Amino acid sequence: MPIDNNLAERAIKPFVIGCKAWLFSDTPKGATASAQIYSLVETAKVNGQEPCTWLRHVLEWLPQAPSVEEYERLLLWNCSPEMP
DSSP, X not given: OOSXXXXXXXXXXXXXXXXXXXXXXXXXXXXXXXXXXXXXXXXXXXXXXXXXXXXXXXXXXXXXXOSHHHHHHTSTTTOOTTOO
């Protein structure tokens, strides 16, 4: 086990830098939406996906998913953006 938390610190650095800009979010719902997107982006990175490519893929295919199995295929750890 590493004795430091450098990996975690590097993961949150972009958000710490942007904190001043996001200090005055217009609404709590807007702040929640931002946090959810940031969480998806960082999770994509950890799972070896390019966040923009994965999000585009998911947003294109999600409306066409007829079953739970199809939803699960879109999860980061199950998905490859080349997959239909």
